[in-house]
Amino acid sequence: MYLSLRGISKAFAGVAALDGVSLDVDEGEFVCFLGPSGCGKTTLLRIIAGLETPDAAEIRLNGGNLLEVPARARNFGIVFQSYSLFPNMTVTRNIAYGLECRKWPAGGIPARVAEMLALVNLADQAGKYPHQLSGGQQQRIALARALAPKPVMLLLDEPLSALDAKVREELRGEIKDLQSRLGITTIMVTHDQHEAMEVADRIVVMNRGRIEQEGRPVDLYERPANRFVAEFIGRMNVLRGVHGHAAAGIRPEQVELVAGAATPDCWTGRVERCLFLGSITRVTLGLDNLDGQRVTIELQGRRDDLAPGMALAVRLPPAALLRFDDPN
Ligand SMILES: Nc1ncnc2c1ncn2[C@@H]1O[C@H](COP(=O)(O)OP(=O)(O)OP(=O)(O)O)[C@@H](O)[C@H]1O
Numbered sequence: 144m145y146l147s148l149r150g151i152s153k154a155f156a157g158v159a160a161l162d163g164v165s166l167d168v169d170e171g172e173f174v175c176f177l178g179p180s181g182c183g184k185t186t187l188l189r190i191i192a193g194l195e196t197p198d199a200a201e202i203r204l205n206g207g208n209l210l211e212v213p214a215r216a217r218n219f220g221i222v223f224q225s226y227s228l229f230p231n232m233t234v235t236r237n238i239a240y241g242l243e244c245r246k247w248p249a250g251g252i253p254a255r256v257a258e259m260l261a262l263v264n265l266a267d268q269a270g271k272y273p274h275q276l277s278g279g280q281q282q283r284i285a286l287a288r289a290l291a292p293k294p295v296m297l298l299l300d301e302p303l304s305a306l307d308a309k310v311r312e313e314l315r316g317e318i319k320d321l322q323s324r325l326g327i328t329t330i331m332v333t334h335d336q337h338e339a340m341e342v343a344d345r346i347v348v349m350n351r352g353r354i355e356q357e358g359r360p361v362d363l364y365e366r367p368a369n370r371f372v373a374e375f376i377g378r379m380n381v382l383r384g385v386h387g388h389a390a391a392g393i394r395p396e397q398v399e400l401v402a403g404a405a406t407p408d409c410w411t412g413r414v415e416r417c418l419f420l421g422s423i424t425r426v427t428l429g430l431d432n433l434d435g436q437r438v439t440i441e442l443q444g445r446r447d448d449l450a451p452g453m454a455l456a457v458r459l460p461p462a463a464l465l466r467f468d469d470p471n
Pocket residue numbers: 155156159160178179180181182183184185186187334
């Protein structure tokens with residue numbers, strides 16, 4: 144095991160931020176910490192970085208005790224959410240500075256800076272100051288700066304959250320490409336499930352200082368361990384009273400429209416909303432039975448044949464139903 148975390152706990156003023164977190168990360172893996180605000184993602188990342196001291200924990204990197212290594216000596220590349228470039232230094236100086244601090248041979252620094260700028264496609268911006276760059280460019284420089292000293296691990300805390308949606312999507316593709324090209328072990332914190340699903344080999348879903356579930360995106364989506372994970376990763380209809388389960392979950396794309404007369408295994412209802420979202424149409428159906436609970440259905444493409452007020456019958460295929468024991 145490359146990075147191994149055991150029993151990590153941390154309280155601030157008596158309130159637990161992390162409650163016995165254990166996790167293994169493989170070399171070269173891209174892991175995302177995903178969870179709602181305040182669940183402990185940043186605290187866990189900062190503990191790995193050595194910027195925060197855990198109350199109780201064992202952390203090993205390549206078998207060695209990481210807690211004995213001061214943050215400065217850990218050689219991790221770190222990028223935070225807010226642009227953390229030095230405002231009074233050019234792009235070149237920003238990247239070179241970290242290398243000088245780490246006592247890189249001066250002769251090798253310009254070439255390394257140029258290599259990093261080429262890596263993030265910003266060679267033409269070398270002489271600019273941070274305020275002369277767009278937000279996306281600043282984060283790419285922050286990434287270049289973090290990677291320049293050849294860190295053994297890359298730690299990213301919501302590096303894209305300050306960017307607008309389009310740039311964010313572009314940049315997460317770039318981060319993923321970079322990560323797989325360099326093969327660098329990477330941990331990224333995010334509360335954006337789409338971001339996590341797109342970049343991560345493995346997602347760690349956190350809630351209230353604990354890990355709810357970890358696994359490949361496809362595993363979490365298809366086999367969520369509980370309702371929290373089911374509702375945090377993707378959309379999930381949760382219905383009470385279906386086929387005798389306390390609560391049953393079904394993904395919107397698994398609900399089947401039934402054409403023609405309703406059969407006994409169908410649920411009928413009335414279309415409340417019909418949203419065209421480009422590649423899909425999202426329909427909200429108010430059921431005639433089951434206390435009028437709503438079901439969201441996602442259908443491929445544009446569906447001009449459906450409109451609010453229309454009666455509709457759907458089937459919830461038993462194989463697609465997830466059973467949740469907690470009725471809330
Ligand atoms: N330095 C601190 N002093 C006191 N409480 C803190 C400190 N840092 C974090 N906390 C508390 O610990 C809990 C976890 O915080 P953390 O920053 O790890 O959450 P997060 O998952 O990163 O949230 P977000 O998505 O909002 O960034 C929160 O309740 C927070 O208020």
